[in-house]
Amino acid sequence: MTQQKNISARAWAELLCLALLWGAVFLSVRIALNEIGVLSTVAHRAFWASLVLWGLVFVLRLEVPRAPRIWLGFAGMGLLNNIIPFTLLNWGQLHIESGLTAIINSATAIFGVLVAALFLADERLTLRKGLGVAIGFSGVATAIGLENLTRFDIRSLAQLGALTATLSYAFAGVWARRFLAGLHPLVAAAGMLSFTALVMVPAAWAFEGPLTLALAPQTLLAIGYYALAATALAYLLYYRVLAMAGSGNLMLVTLLMPPIAITLGWAVLGERLNPNALTGFAILAVGLLVLDGRIEARLRGWLRNRV
Numbered sequence: 001m002t003q004q005k006n007i008s009a010r011a012w013a014e015l016l017c018l019a020l021l022w023g024a025v026f027l028s029v030r031i032a033l034n035e036i037g038v039l040s041t042v043a044h045r046a047f048w049a050s051l052v053l054w055g056l057v058f059v060l061r062l063e064v065p066r067a068p069r070i071w072l073g074f075a076g077m078g079l080l081n082n083i084i085p086f087t088l089l090n091w092g093q094l095h096i097e098s099g100l101t102a103i104i105n106s107a108t109a110i111f112g113v114l115v116a117a118l119f120l121a122d123e124r125l126t127l128r129k130g131l132g133v134a135i136g137f138s139g140v141a142t143a144i145g146l147e148n149l150t151r152f153d154i155r156s157l158a159q160l161g162a163l164t165a166t167l168s169y170a171f172a173g174v175w176a177r178r179f180l181a182g183l184h185p186l187v188a189a190a191g192m193l194s195f196t197a198l199v200m201v202p203a204a205w206a207f208e209g210p211l212t213l214a215l216a217p218q219t220l221l222a223i224g225y226y227a228l229a230a231t232a233l234a235y236l237l238y239y240r241v242l243a244m245a246g247s248g249n250l251m252l253v254t255l256l257m258p259p260i261a262i263t264l265g266w267a268v269l270g271e272r273l274n275p276n277a278l279t280g281f282a283i284l285a286v287g288l289l290v291l292d293g294r295i296e297a298r299l300r301g302w303l304r305n306r307v
Contacts, residue, residue, distance in 0.1 A: 011244040018237045019253045023260025025230040026098035027268055029090055032222040035215055037208035038094070039200060042086045044211060044223045046078075046196035049231035053190035056236075062184050070191070073179030077188070078195030081172035085165035086196075092165075095158035097271040102261030103143050103281045104162040106254045109288055110136035111170035119174045129291060136287030143280025189235040255285050 032041050057064065065071070093101050110133050116123035125133075144159050180188045204211060213220065241253075258281055265271035 008244065011241060014237055014241050014244070015253060016256065018234060018241055019256035020260060021230045021234045021237065022253065023102065023257040024264055025226045026093065026102050026261040027264040028222040028226040028230065030093050030098050030265075030269065032219050032226070033090065033094060035219045037204065038087060038090045039204035040208050040211060041090050041223075041226075042083070043197065043200040043204040045086065045227045045231055046082060046193045046200055047211070048223070048227035049235075050190055050193035050197050052228060052232040053186060053193060053235070057187055057190050060186070062187055065183065065187065065191075069179060070183065073175070073183075074188075074191035075195045076175045076179060077172055077192035078199065080168050080175055081192060082196040083199055084168040085172075088161040088165040088168075092158040092162045095154050096162070097273055097277075098265040098269065099258065099262035099271055099273050100143070100159070100277050101162050102258040103277055103284070104140065104159065105166055106258050106281070106284060106288070107136060107140045107163070108166045108169045109251055109254050109291060110140070110284075111167050112173050113291060115167075115170040115174055120177060128293065132287045132289075132291030134287070135290055136284050139280045139282070139284030139287055141280070142283055143277045145274075145276055185239040186236070193231070251288060251291070254288055 029041055032044075036044070089101055089105065113123075113125070113129050113133055117125035117129070140163070144163075176188070201211060215223075262271075262273060262278075265273075
């Protein structure tokens, strides 16, 4: 069962900060994409964030691993948790609303349960989890409109790409359990972002030209935000909230991010979402609450009080 703790006022505050950081990343990426290419957005994010995190690793005198297995873990996480999802989500945002991208991205927990059940012996698919997954998938189907995926126009492909990104995140969770268990989170984050930068900086150079900071002020602000605040700082905040509130409560960030992204997309970019996208998110939110046991716990408490 998903680990849960009582969540303190401080944990709530930091959870909301994390949701704000990640919810606003979709807007910042979209602004950067007005001037630089998809590969360059990913390269900037990984390069600057990895520099900051490695700086913290050395300041805190954390042990840098040397075992080949750990560095293989960094490579796999860089691919599954950064290169594939960042590239697909960023490309998708050129063709679909940032709010819709955030809604699709929130399905990561749904895919994560299924992938974990397939590959991890201690993550069985229970009745409650199965029900949460089923409800969550119906929400995703409503938000996207499965009939749209049969058209294979650019918008449909963008939505399919965003879905593939969430599946990649799910596999990253399993990969981390197998190869990076017990490693300090700061070292793990720095390692995977370093591998990402080693791949994406040359890729961006080859296809879009060398990285440059000779950019418009709003582009530089966007890069600074999603690389330093929404990546380096957010990783540190993520593990703080995890320690204080537990993984079950941390799942709430998945529910808080899309409303923030939708609001920012509307206020800054003038985006308007189809009502089906909002309905789908509401259904998906119910699925996530079922998945982490929150609804089941409330029902059991209500039944106890009735008896």
